[in-house]
Amino acid sequence: MDFLLNTMRKIDNDQVKEHSFGNKQSLEENLAISFINPKDFDKLNLVSSLHLKISNNQRNIIVKIEKDDNVPEGTITMPVSIWSNQLTEILNDELVYKNIVVSVEATREPILKFEEIIQKIRGIE
Amino acid sequence: MKRYPCSGCSLLCDDIIVKSDGLFIDEVIGACLKGKERFDQVSAQNRITSPMIRKNDELINTSWEEALAKTVEIIKNSSAPLLYGFSNVTCEAQRAGMDLAREINGFIDSNASICQGKILNKAKAQGINLTTITEIINKVDLIILWGANPAETIPRLLNKVLFSRGKFRMTGREIKTLVIIDPVKTASFNVMGVRDLALIIEPDKDIELIQMLKEECCSADSIPSGGVAGVDKNDLKRLLLHLTGAENGVIILGQGVIQPHADYDLMEELLDLLQLINTRQVKGRISLLLLGGHFNMAGFDHVALSSYGVSGKLQFESKKLVKSEDTIISKINKENFDCSIIVGTDPISHLPHSLSSKLAKKPLILIDNHNSATSRIADIVLPTAITGIESSGLAYRIDQVPVELKKILNPPNNIPSDEELLNQLIEKLNGGAK
Amino acid sequence: MELYKFLPKTNCKECGKPTCMAFSLDLLQGKAKIDDCPPLLKPKYKKQYDKLKEMLGSEEGQQKELRINVDEDLCDGCGICVTICPVNARYCPPSLSGKAPEYPPEKHQLFQVIGGKCELLNLEHCRRLDSEGRERECRVCETYCPREAIKIEYV
Numbered sequence: 001m002d003f004l005l006n007t008m009r010k011i012d013n014d015q016v017k018e019h020s021f022g023n024k025q026s027l028e029e030n031l032a033i034s035f036i037n038p039k040d041f042d043k044l045n046l047v048s049s050l051h052l053k054i055s056n057n058q059r060n061i062i063v064k065i066e067k068d069d070n071v072p073e074g075t076i077t078m079p080v081s082i083w084s085n086q087l088t089e090i091l092n093d094e095l096v097y098k099n100i101v102v103s104v105e106a107t108r109e110p111i112l113k114f115e116e117i118i119q120k121i122r123g124i125e
Numbered sequence: 126m127k128r129y130p131c132s133g134c135s136l137l138c139d140d141i142i143v144k145s146d147g148l149f150i151d152e153v154i155g156a157c158l159k160g161k162e163r164f165d166q167v168s169a170q171n172r173i174t175s176p177m178i179r180k181n182d183e184l185i186n187t188s189w190e191e192a193l194a195k196t197v198e199i200i201k202n203s204s205a206p207l208l209y210g211f212s213n214v215t216c217e218a219q220r221a222g223m224d225l226a227r228e229i230n231g232f233i234d235s236n237a238s239i240c241q242g243k244i245l246n247k248a249k250a251q252g253i254n255l256t257t258i259t260e261i262i263n264k265v266d267l268i269i270l271w272g273a274n275p276a277e278t279i280p281r282l283l284n285k286v287l288f289s290r291g292k293f294r295m296t297g298r299e300i301k302t303l304v305i306i307d308p309v310k311t312a313s314f315n316v317m318g319v320r321d322l323a324l325i326i327e328p329d330k331d332i333e334l335i336q337m338l339k340e341e342c343c344s345a346d347s348i349p350s351g352g353v354a355g356v357d358k359n360d361l362k363r364l365l366l367h368l369t370g371a372e373n374g375v376i377i378l379g380q381g382v383i384q385p386h387a388d389y390d391l392m393e394e395l396l397d398l399l400q401l402i403n404t405r406q407v408k409g410r411i412s413l414l415l416l417g418g419h420f421n422m423a424g425f426d427h428v429a430l431s432s433y434g435v436s437g438k439l440q441f442e443s444k445k446l447v448k449s450e451d452t453i454i455s456k457i458n459k460e461n462f463d464c465s466i467i468v469g470t471d472p473i474s475h476l477p478h479s480l481s482s483k484l485a486k487k488p489l490i491l492i493d494n495h496n497s498a499t500s501r502i503a504d505i506v507l508p509t510a511i512t513g514i515e516s517s518g519l520a521y522r523i524d525q526v527p528v529e530l531k532k533i534l535n536p537p538n539n540i541p542s543d544e545e546l547l548n549q550l551i552e553k554l555n556g557g558a559k
Numbered sequence: 560m561e562l563y564k565f566l567p568k569t570n571c572k573e574c575g576k577p578t579c580m581a582f583s584l585d586l587l588q589g590k591a592k593i594d595d596c597p598p599l600l601k602p603k604y605k606k607q608y609d610k611l612k613e614m615l616g617s618e619e620g621q622q623k624e625l626r627i628n629v630d631e632d633l634c635d636g637c638g639i640c641v642t643i644c645p646v647n648a649r650y651c652p653p654s655l656s657g658k659a660p661e662y663p664p665e666k667h668q669l670f671q672v673i674g675g676k677c678e679l680l681n682l683e684h685c686r687r688l689d690s691e692g693r694e695r696e697c698r699v700c701e702t703y704c705p706r707e708a709i710k711i712e713y714v
Contacts (some may be wrong), residue, residue, distance in 0.1 A: 004328050006309065011277045011635050016475055017162055020169040020495040059478060070310035075199075075328050077309060082498050083473065088477040092384035093454050095239055095477060100331040118501050119471060121482050126662055154673050155659025161675030174565045262656055276705040279683035280637035283705065285657035298643065298703075315705040316639070412612040 001044065004075045005054065005087060005100040013079035024114050031081035032061075032111050035068040046106050052076075053109065056087050056102040062112045076104065082117055127349060132513030133160035134419040136279050137520060137528045139143055150514075153415050153555075157280040166511055167534065171496040174537050177506040181430040184506065197553050199464055199488050201501055204515040206231035207462040209453060210492075212419040213469030214543040216531065219421070219428045221547035222468060227441045228551050233464070235425035236470055237442040241415040242426065242437065244392050248413055251396055253403075256375055256412040257524040258313050263291035267374035269304045271301055271395075272381020274333075276312040282416075283316055286375075300366060305335070306514025307381065322363055329380065330354035335394045339401060368402055374411040379410060414447075418525050419470070420513070425520040457483050464488040468543065493544065509543045516542035565607040567598045584695060587713055588616070603648055623713040626689055627700070629677050632686070633708035638674040640700040640709060644669050646684050655702045656709065670700070677708070687711075 018027040034052055046052070051063040054076070062082050071077050078084040080097070089096045130139040133156065144152040153164050159539055166172065176192035177184040196317070198207060203353065208226050211219050212235050226233040235242075248255070261268070268287060275282040290297035303321040305314060308328045317323055326334060333354040341348060349362050356364075368374070376399065384391050403410050417423065430436040440449035456462055457480045464487050473481045474497065491503040500506050510516040515536040521527050536542075541549065563583040576582045585591040589703050593599060599608050607699035641647055642654050650667040651660035664671050666682045671677075683689065684698065701709045 006366075007330065008274065008276050008309070010312075011158065016471075016497075019471075019497045020166055020171055048513075072308055072328060076309070085474065085476065085481070086380065086478050088459065090454060090477060091385045092478060092559070093452055093458075095454065095513075096268075096382075096385055098381065098384050113264075118473075118498065121478065123487050124504055125484060130657075141654065142659060142662045144662075152673065153675070154671065155638070156675060157638065158634075158675040159673070161636065255638050276635075276637070281657070283640050288639055288703070289657035290648070290655045303600045315707060316703050318703075378596045411697045 003040075003102055005056075005084070007079050007080050007084045007088065008077060009081055010079045013081075016077075018031060024038050027114055028111060032063045032067060032083050033070050034063050034080070034095045035066050037073045037075075038067045038069065038072045039073055041065070041067050042102065044106055050106045050108060051111055052056050052104055053107040054079055054087060054102050054104050056100060057089075059086050061086050062107060062109050064111060076102070082114070083112065086117065086120075088112045089098045129526050129533060130513065131156050131160040132420045132520065132530055133157070135420050135422055135523045135532075136282055136285075136422060137522045138281060139528060143533060147245075147534065155367065155476035159280065161512075162498060164514060165311050166495065167391075167514055169495055171507060173494055173496065173508040175452060179504045182498070184503075187368050188407065192505055192507060193549065193553060196490055196507070196550065199504070200466075200550075203464040203488075204230070205462050206452075207456060207465040208233040208468070209465060209472060210236065210468035211425055212236040212422040212469040213512070214421060215512055215516075215520055216421065216428050216527075217417070217518050218468075218512075218543035219425050220346065220432055220545060221544050221551070223432060223439060225427065225466075225551050226439060227444055227446075228259065228554055230441050230444065231466075232438065232440045232449070232451065232453075232456060235422070237417070237422045237425055238382075238438060238453055240380070240422060241378075241417050244382070244396075244415055245423075245426070246437065247392060248396055248415075251400060253399055254410065254412040254419050255525060256284060256414060257486040257526055258522070261286045261375050261414070264288050264373045266300060267304070267371035267411075269306070269360035269374065269411075270313060271306045271376060271378055272383075273377050273379025274307070274311040274313050274380075274381075275377070276315070278379070278418075279416060282315065287316065301484050302371075304364065305309065306331075306368060322360060322367065324356050324364065327355035329384070331384070332386075332389060332391060332394060332478045335391075335398050337393075338360070338365070338368070339398050368411070369406065369410065372409040372411070373415055376411055377414045377416060377426055379416045392518065400401070414524060421520040423523060423525055424519070427521055427525075428534060447486075454480065460486075462487065463527055464490070466490045466492070467499060467503075468492045468547075471499045473498040473502060492543065507546060508540050509546055510540055517543075518544065561583055562611065564630050565610050565614075567604060567607075568594065569598065571598065573597045575683070581692075586685045587609075587623065588625075606630060612710060616653065625682060625685070626712050626714055627679055627682060628710045630710070630714065631676055632691055632706040633706045634676045636677065636704055638672050639703055639705065640677055643699050644698065645686060645694075645699070646689075653705070 013030045052060050066067050126142050128140050129143050130137055131141045142154040150164055153161050175186045206229050209232050209477055211222055261270045267461045281345045288298050300399045308326055335354045346356050350358055352358050426436045446463040460483055485502050490505045491499055492507045494508050513530040514533050517530050519527055566579045568579050570578045574582050593611050606638050643656055644670050647654050654660050681698050686694045
């Protein structure tokens with residue numbers, strides 16, 4: 001299904017804080033997460049033990065999913081992080097962080113790890 | 126007790142009480158959570174206190190001589206270096222960075238160019254008024270938040286501008302009206318009272334609201350009955366009344382209005398609307414305030430303007446300033462550089478994958494003081510003292526007011542400040558050229 | 560408040576309190592009993608009398624204390640409670656323009672932000688205990704907290 005992805009800053013899910021004071025586990029716990037409206041949660045046949053696979057163009061990520069009443073229907077919210085930046089784009093010399101078209105599906109695969117993203121960015125698979 | 130300024134975010138509150146014995150920080154009173162985390166960085170678990178070099182694909186500690194020598198070697202072997210960051214450092218360090226860029230014929234730019242810098246340049250070009258926090262506290266009666274969420278990014282902003290009692294607004298909260306325009310119902314909505322207006326628009330439909338306001342400016346007669354962009358007719362009428370009836374208003378813009386589109390420029394349309402309202406108003410005016418991230422985001426443009434006469438990015442060739450159409454994004458995208466020096470930021474986490482992967486292909490020198498995604502791929506890491514606690518200097522607030530940061534403690538292992546380190550690099554490069 | 564809805568709302572003062580709102584506050588705190596209101600014992604208010612008995616249950620007449628809880632996990636140190644509390648505003652001049660009050664804190668200061676979180680100092684000068692009339696219904700700290708971390712309750 002097609003959704004709009006919105007990346008925003010949250011004071012509880014803060015990348016700099018996890019890098020300075022936490023470790024890889026707390027980083028993944030707090031930042032590899034996405035929020036969705038409860039009605040969309042049911043439409044996608046999700047349950048809390050499943051993960052969400054979000055993909056766009058040639059890349060995809062797998063993150064945890066949580067319900068949030070304040071998110072409008074048809075959109076997903078993620079905190080700004082190295083996970084969400086796998087999907088953000090460039091348009092005419094400008095960076096696009098909001099309202100990105102993505103497709104989502106439920107999955108059993110494990111959450112994408114921090115080390116794997118670093119390897120992808122360095123070009124080593 | 127003595128009060129110190131806080132360098133946690135770009136609001137630079139200068140009323141923080143710090144209890145310290147000169148060696149450790151005991152108590153921090155008055156600072157919000159972000160400020161407290163900044164003061165905690167002094168003893169953070171993942172703080173870097175000695176230089177590191179990559180050998181056999183692992184970062185190992187090394188001496189300053191070796192690290193600086195390797196840095197100079199990388200820079201001398203490159204002909205088009207890129208310098209990026211410079212929003213987490215003082216103005217003196219920004220000046221040293223520009224001098225370094227001139228020395229090595231590089232391209233230098235700061236984080237502000239992908240954040241609020243663009244809106245600011247356009248606003249200044251159009252002649253729209255900016256305002257200061259003290260003016261807002263004392264005179265404003267209408268505050269509009271568009272695409273901004275200060276409750277999560279700058280926690281004390283709402284406290285200072287909305288709830289305080291100013292000289293001409295002594296009753297404080299009761300006399301000020303708050304309007305929030307946002308597609309998601311964020312935490313900032315919880316400070317609303319009965320007189321305030323919450324507009325939850327549909328995602329990606331900001332342009333329709335702006336166009337309707339432009340047409341109906343000052344007359345509420347022909348608003349479409351079905352509402353616009355998900356907002357109903359009554360709310361739109363109230364919004365128009367507030368916009369045209371305010372004696373002194375301020376519109377606060379955040380990251381939410383930075384939405385590039387192929388067909389239109391949202392920021393220009395918004396600034397046009399502001400200009401229109403101001404020229405048609407009988408009394409009063411609406412001014413602008415832009416939220417930012419790191420504590421010295423606004424300083425880079427001021428320093429560039431006063432030192433080199435150009436506000437914004439600088440490109441040097443043969444040690445002279447030249448005109449350039451490139452931006453930091455086009456430089457990285459077209460791989461128009463052969464090494465990069467990153468100061469005080471974490472581009473591998475902030476930039477989209479297509480840019481961060483290109484940045485990772487070339488040698489990267491990082492000047493920062495804690496672990497990050499960029500430190501995982503950097504070739505050299507040079508630590509510096511934490512500004513605002515272990516070193517002093519000048520910084521510019523979100524409303525372009527300069528604040529002097531003070532030194533409270535000494536840095537561990539005598540590590541240099543950003544300004545001292547960049548000046549050391551210039552000296553070594555000069556010494557080697559002879 | 561929910562209890563006030565079921566009172567006669569005539570402010571007849573037969574219970575000794577100036578208004579029905581003040582009586583409902585005393586009922587909540589256990590300082591008065593439902594039978595202290597003579598009009599409620601009349602047949603035309605029987606439904607309201609029964610409803611009040613049901614709502615208060617066995618807690619009627621039990622002395623209850625005021626508690627203001629600040630949730631440490633939700634608080635982000637914004638300081639809105641420090642600025643808006645009327646007691647803070649009267650005794651701590653810096654908080655009028657949003658600045659942090661002096662340290663060590665004033666005798667009457669209620670809230671202070673220390674270590675990035677809000678802390679309640681002493682409850683005895685809160686408006687809900689220390690004043691008369693409409694000021695006893697003060698709830699501004701709970702209403703305006705953006706993270707909804709402050710809760711006023713009686714235990």
